[in-house]
Amino acid sequence: VKDSGIMSFFKNTNIEHFAKMWSQMSEIDPDSMVDNTTEGYRRVRDGDYAFFWDTTVNKYQTIIDCDVMEIGPAFDPKGFGIGVPPGATYREELSMAI
Helix, strand or coil, rough: CCCHHHHHHHHHCCHHHHHHHHHHEEEEEHHCCCCCCHHHHHHHHHHHCCCCCCCCHHHHHHHHHHCCCCCCCCCCCCCCCCCCCCEEEEEEEEEECC
16 A cells, blocks of 8 residues: 555565565555555456555455455564553553453
């Protein structure tokens, strides 16, 4: 997705094979970049297209859309945080549930 965190990862990576993938996506085939996730998943369903996106979102997409599958391990795993207001009475309970 144009101007996304995933795009930034590929654009700024020092990992050679990801840098080569960025070159392919940005210079050789710039039309491979999409404006949003809806367009990305549509292009996957239309065929001959691989869409890089957040693993959590991809897993959810495979649950709701049987025409999409996720392949391979996560290549840039990150943790997620949940923001709550200062002094939230449910913070500890939420943290323990997670």
